[in-house]
Amino acid sequence: MRALLTPEIAPISGVVLFRPGSELLWLFRQGRVVIETPGEAMADLPSGVIPAAYQSLTDDVSMHPIFEHERVIQRAGGLPCLDAWLERKFECQWPHNDWHANDYTIMRHQPGSIRLCYGCDNQIRDHSTVQLEGIARKNLVSWLIWTVNGQLGFNDDHVLTLPEFCWWMVKNDLADLIPESVATKALRIEPEAIRSVMRESDIAPRVPATQLLQEKVKKIVSVKVNPESPESFLLRPKRNRWVNDKYTRWVKAQPCVCCNQQADDPHHLIGHGQGGMGTKAHDLFVIPLCREHHDELHADPVAFEAKYGDQLTLLFRFIDRALAIGVLA
Structure with missing residues (x-):
């Protein structure tokens, strides 16, 4: 508890007197107390107990x-x-x-x-x-x-403050839960000015605040190498699927590999010996896709690859980018 008191000064004897009142007298019975200069926020407060900080x-x-x-x-x-x-x-x-x-x-x-x-x-x-x-x-x-x-x-x-709370979320791998409105306020992005244009091609959409936040957050996934894993000595080792939610959340926040718009899903590789009934590829074998292109791929993988490129090629380019910018280390 803190209190704001007005002192009575006796300069000749060098004594300072306080009148805390009966409700605050117990503070001085605890032993030593801290005395500090009140800030501007306390200028209008009356003497007595300082109320708890308003959050x-x-x-x-x-x-x-x-x-x-x-x-x-x-x-x-x-x-x-x-x-x-x-x-x-x-x-x-x-x-x-x-x-x-x-x-x-x-x-x-x-x-x-x-x-x-x-x-x-x-x-x-x-x-x-x-x-x-x-x-x-x-x-x-x-x-x-x-x-x-x-x-x-x-x-x-x-x-x-809001930026401090958002930093706590980033620090605890919760940045993907920050909505656009909160990210805009936390980054102090001014509202976009509406201006008239003559051509539709002159419209330059602003990058979403959530995407800016994700780009600023360094999400590094460490890939461990164990050349002598116990399974490697088995004749028919059981396959374990590699799962990493941190990496798939980062993939989801990246631009779609087809249209460069904000992705909605981390697509796991299908075909090429990956995926199947009741299972899916490792979380490392994912590419970011918007909902439209994700549905298009699952509807007809052959037509999708003929239009946008082979999944293996798209995956190779995306993993190469992830390694180059330090997300995979």
Whole structure:
């Protein structure tokens, strides 16, 4: 806790007096205290307890799908960590009862958890309302911001910004979950000015912010070489499929190899002895395709290769690019 106090100075005796009041006197009973000059943000605050930092991200509706995504919650520690964080609060969060028990518990409710006393828990345990959802969401967002602040090395009073939260997502391999609107704000891209043109060929579409973000993120996949793997000594070794979600997510973020538009899918090589019933090629043998060309390939592979080139050639060029720019190392 921090407090803003006005000192009374006795310059001749060199003594500074504070009047914290009975509600803040316990701060000085702890021993030493830190004294610092208040910043501009505290210029208009009255003397007394400094309120907790207002986190603007909590009220940003566009961030709610990100906060509630399963992968984001898991990277922050999962719902058990949210429950442990709520157990530090000795108060019931259900405001519609005049009496509350002195014992507390945790109730899971989408999209997070709620701290309740035993009396309220027995009353609303099986309920699912918009108000309960709002309390659970507020707890989830507050816990996520507290966790991200800690993992980035900030204290609890730090106001987490959108670029800082996006950096935490990039650092935890969650960059593919950042939507276009959030990426635009995080990169501080100004809205594109609308200008009239005489020819359609003069229209120059802007590169999506999500693509810029993916290009700026170095996603390196290390390919290990083991010339003496146990399977290599077997007469008929069992084939294991190489899987790497990080690489396929990066492939999905690249331009389509046919039309150079934003890809929608990482296409796994079919034919050429790869793929088959109930299986697919290794995740290394993938090329980025938009949905239209992906459907076209699966509808008629022979016609597709006659029009756009052999899959092996497209794959070779794409892997060559991935190696050249350091994605595969």
